[in-house]
Amino acid sequence: MKERKCESAKKRKPDWAEGWRKFLSLFYSFTLSLLLFSCGSDNRQTASIPDFPKPGDSSRAEGALRALTHAINQSSPASAYAKRAVILLAMGRITDALADIDEAISRNDNAGFYYLTRAQILRALNQPDRALQNAQRAEILGVDTPELYTLQGDLLQQQNQFDKAKLYVAKALQMAPYDGEAYFFKGLMAARQGDTLQALALYQQSLRLKPRYLETYSQLASIYRVLRDPNSALVYNRQALQYFPNNPRLYYGRGLIYHVEGKLDSAIASYQQTVQVQPSYYQAFFQMGLINQKYRRYDAAQANYQRVQQLRPQFPRIDTYIGYCFEQMGQYDQAIAAYTKATTQNVADRQAAAGLWRSRRRQYAQNSYNSLLLPDAPDEQVQTARKRTEIDTTRVRIMTIQPKTKVTSRSGDSLQRAVKPLN
Numbered sequence: 159m160k161e162r163k164c165e166s167a168k169k170r171k172p173d174w175a176e177g178w179r180k181f182l183s184l185f186y187s188f189t190l191s192l193l194l195f196s197c198g199s200d201n202r203q204t205a206s207i208p209d210f211p212k213p214g215d216s217s218r219a220e221g222a223l224r225a226l227t228h229a230i231n232q233s234s235p236a237s238a239y240a241k242r243a244v245i246l247l248a249m250g251r252i253t254d255a256l257a258d259i260d261e262a263i264s265r266n267d268n269a270g271f272y273y274l275t276r277a278q279i280l281r282a283l284n285q286p287d288r289a290l291q292n293a294q295r296a297e298i299l300g301v302d303t304p305e306l307y308t309l310q311g312d313l314l315q316q317q318n319q320f321d322k323a324k325l326y327v328a329k330a331l332q333m334a335p336y337d338g339e340a341y342f343f344k345g346l347m348a349a350r351q352g353d354t355l356q357a358l359a360l361y362q363q364s365l366r367l368k369p370r371y372l373e374t375y376s377q378l379a380s381i382y383r384v385l386r387d388p389n390s391a392l393v394y395n396r397q398a399l400q401y402f403p404n405n406p407r408l409y410y411g412r413g414l415i416y417h418v419e420g421k422l423d424s425a426i427a428s429y430q431q432t433v434q435v436q437p438s439y440y441q442a443f444f445q446m447g448l449i450n451q452k453y454r455r456y457d458a459a460q461a462n463y464q465r466v467q468q469l470r471p472q473f474p475r476i477d478t479y480i481g482y483c484f485e486q487m488g489q490y491d492q493a494i495a496a497y498t499k500a501t502t503q504n505v506a507d508r509q510a511a512a513g514l515w516r517s518r519r520r521q522y523a524q525n526s527y528n529s530l531l532l533p534d535a536p537d538e539q540v541q542t543a544r545k546r547t548e549i550d551t552t553r554v555r556i557m558t559i560q561p562k563t564k565v566t567s568r569s570g571d572s573l574q575r576a577v578k579p580l581n
Contacts, residue, residue, distance in 0.1 A: 223249075236265035240272050243279065252282050270299030274306055281309065286316045304334040308343055315347045323347055338368025346377065354381060370401050376411060383415050391415045406436035413445060422449050440469035447479065456483040475500065478510040485513055490521035 226242040229235065239262035246255035259276045266272065273296035280289035290313040296306055307330035314323035324347065330340045345360030358381060364374045375398035382391035395412045402408060413428030426449050432442040447462030460483035467476050481496030494517045500510035 234265075236262045236269070236272075239265070240269070240275060243275055247275070247279055247282065252279060255279050256283070268299060270296040270301035273299065274301055274303075274309070277309055277313075281313065286313050289313055290317070304330040304337050304340065307333070308337065308340045311340075312343045312346070315343065315350065320347055320351065336367050338364040338366075338371055338374075341367060342371060342374050342377075349377065349381065354385075357381065372398060372402055372405065372407075376407065379411050379415065383411075383418055386418075388415050388419050404435055406432045406439050406442075409435060410439065410442050410445075413442065417445060417449070422452070425449060438469055440466045440473065443469070444473070444476075451479075451483065454486075456486045459483050460487070475504070475507060475510070477503070478507060478513065481510065481513050481517070485517050485520075488520075490517045490524075493517040494521065 223242065223245055226238050226245070229238040230242070239258045243255040243258035243262065246252075246258060256276070256279045259272060259279060262269075263272050263276065273292045277289045277292035277296065280286075280292060290310070293306060293310045293313060297310070307326045311323040311325075311327035311330065314320075314326065324344075327340055327344050327347070330337060331344075334340065341360050341364035345357045345364060348354075348360060349357035358378070361374050361378050361381075364371060365378070368374070375394050378394040379391045379398075382388070382394070392412065392415055395408060395415065398405070398408050409428050409432040413425045413432065416422070416425035416428060426446055429442040429446045429449075432439050443462045443465045447459045447466065450456070450459035450462060460480060463476055463479045463483065466473050467480065470476075477496045477500035481493045481500060484490070484493035484496060494514060497510045497514035497517060500507050501514060504510070
């Protein structure tokens with residue numbers, strides 16, 4: 159009996175514990191009801207703004223983009239524009255991202271996070287001066303994150319302000335000692351200052367901390383390519399392709415590695431993969447044109463160069479390359495047109511000027527026996543040139559060939575010959 163009473167006493171909980179459990183359950187129920195009510199009111203008034211998707215999660219990114227677009231259409235909050243700008247930047251739609259962040263700042267110009275986002279977008283657009291101004295504005299507004307200081311370090315090193323850049327990167331590493339991106343920019347500064355060994359060590363440290371950072375792989379492959387170590391360069395290029403199989407820069411970089419080593423067939427295959435992934439990658443078309451020109455496949459090279467001209471009309475001296483291909487194929491009309499355009503755009507282009515001269519002479523040589531005359535010379539110049547080429551026999555004295563005379567005398571080592579005078 160005593161044992162049963164003791165067991166029942168142990169199983170029975172104290173009254174205060176039972177009351178505390180009931181209180182907590184009521185509190186959680188009340189809090190959950192408040193959250194549901196607030197979410198319902200947000201859905202009725204505007205729309206709930208989703209969190210940022212994880213990197214590489216394209217399905218979540220598209221869903222978040224649709225939700226943010228719906229929120230903007232409902233009430234156009236500044237935070238929705240800012241979040242959508244971040245997602246668009248991650249997706250590579252930089253121009254649309256800039257438009258969204260500009261709209262967010264116009265609605266709220268005191269949010270430091272907005273200026274930080276715009277600085278990142280402007281850096282992607284290769285506008286370091288404007289990006290630095292926005293990053294400094296974000297710092298003034300109270301943004302104190304390693305991301306901001308790393309960004310400022312990168313922008314300052316682009317302007318060759320290495321001392322200030324090192325201070326910002328060191329500050330970022332104090333706040334986040336395991337930030338792989340900070341180590342990358344520290345290595346970038348070392349590489350730009352000529353310390354290759356230090357740069358390699360910092361890049362490898364960045365890779366250990368952040369193995370999915372594309373820029374680290376690209377820089378490592380570039381350094382080893384310059385050092386004429388193609389095996390190491392290809393190792394990092396293949397590792398990057400495992401993480402980023404659809405990145406055209408990696409295929410283009412692999413083509414450059416093969417190109418430098420003289421493996422032109424492998425290089426052109428890599429360039430072709432580049433344009434398959436991104437058809438607007440004009441650098442790959444130009445490199446293919448150089449290889450085809452080296453192989454004397456001038457028709458293919460000319461097609462590559464013209465594709466570059468379509469994608470990038472202001473590409474340096476592209477008309478000179480096109481003119482050279484037409485000249486080698488014997489199509490002198492097209493060559494003259496291309497060379498003329500090249501010399502008009504750049505008077506100092508000596509290769510274009512020499513090609514224009516050669517093409518005109520060869521074109522005229524095909525149509526005339528007298529290759530000394532230019533095809534576009536006026537009639538008066540043609541007559542003058544013809545007169546210069548004709549022989550004026552009235553001013554030339556023609557002598558008949560005389561037989562050699564015999565030697566009449568010998569005195570010492572000198573020979574005296576009887577030479578008939580001219581007069």
